[in-house]
Amino acid sequence: MATIDSVVDAMLRAARVTDKDRVIDLGSGDGKIPIAAAKRFGAHALGIEYNQQLVELARCYARVEGLTGKVQFEQGDIFSTDFSHATVLTLYLGPTVNLKLRPKLLSMRPGTRIVSNTFDMADWQPDELIEADVGNTRAFLWIVPARVAGDWKFTEVGGSDSFTVRLQQRFQQLESSPAAQSRLAVQGGRLVGNRMEMVVQGLESDPTTLTGEVSGDRLLLATTKARTLRRYVGAPM
Ligand SMILES: C[S@@+](CC[C@H](N)C(=O)[O-])C[C@H]1O[C@@H](n2cnc3c(N)ncnc32)[C@H](O)[C@@H]1O
Known part of the structure; x- marks a missing residue:
């Protein structure tokens, strides 16, 4: 299942993506989020996806869009890939996967923006609720807090x-x-x-x-x- 276009746009706008950002989509499917981040927001983008066929498809779409210099796709498991250099992370995974990822997300550089389609992070409240113009979908934005305890x-x-x-x-x-x-x-x-x-x-x-x-x-x-x-x-x- 892929994120619908209006939600992709709303998520990237909520994360205030610019050409200075490094956007990483965790579980990138056919690559539409990294492609949109590069094409419409000028970001450098990476998709990590464990299904090799989807990785090939996403690379093909990126070639068609002439974005091969700005977008990469890697075949791999998000749990064994280093994505700590991202400034923006996008997710459309599931409640259990989100919770499993949560400690790693919380250890990202403070200020890293995380946007998740549909699924929240349990008791880690979002900084913003994202309402897309079309479609009945919710998305969430978190900004990784500095650690000051x-x-x-x-x-x-x-x-x-x-x-x-x-x-x-x-x-x-x-x-x-x-x-x-x-x-x-x-x-x-x-x-x-x-x-x-x-x-x-x-x-x-x-x-x-x-x-x-x-x-x-x-x-x-x-x-x-x-x-x-x-x-x-x-x-x-
Ligand atoms: C619902 S799709 C979302 C695709 C895309 N991010 C989007 O929003 O359109 C979730 C994708 O995550 C991939 N995925 C799930 N768990 C993964 C993991 N541990 N490592 C890499 N990819 C994973 C699945 O293969 C699937 O393509």
Whole structure:
């Protein structure tokens, strides 16, 4: 079964595919998603498919479209192929396969976009629900979150304030954490790739929103919604 054209388009648009992307379709069938990613969005694309006849068919379609320089198809099992260099992954597999893939997907580079036709990722909530214009199909978009769980020490940039905080993370959600040995408690928050926002109690005005990003092994956060702008750098403890 192949993804219908309008859904292919909606999935690639939701993932904001551009010519800078490396799109990999896991289980590429007749190759229509990698071909569309290259033809309509200018991306470099790869399809991984274990059915050799479908791989040949997809290569044939890519030749007809004059896209052989931009699209490749590999015969192989997605569970034993390295796809970690993808910036966008597309899937139309099934609930069990999605769950089996999930740990590998969560270990992709933060910011990697994953779009799945029809099948979700159980309790890993999507960042966006994709509604296609035609057809009665749902698709989902996830943005791989940075991994920030643990204890952090923050120091104010150009100031004297400092605090420690324990971050508890569940997929892209930051969950409330007790203020153990810290004046600060996290009420909640969210990661979108490397970007993060969290609401804390115990800092200046309550509650305070800290917004920023993960940069290497540092968290760069600022009180962007507060009366006084304060910047903090967090380092793992
Ligand atoms: C429903 S089709 C989707 C095809 C295409 N991605 C699309 O959306 O039009 C799923 C494809 O995944 C392939 N597939 C399933 N499990 C696979 C695996 N472990 N490794 C490689 N291909 C697999 C199947 O052979 C089939 O062609």
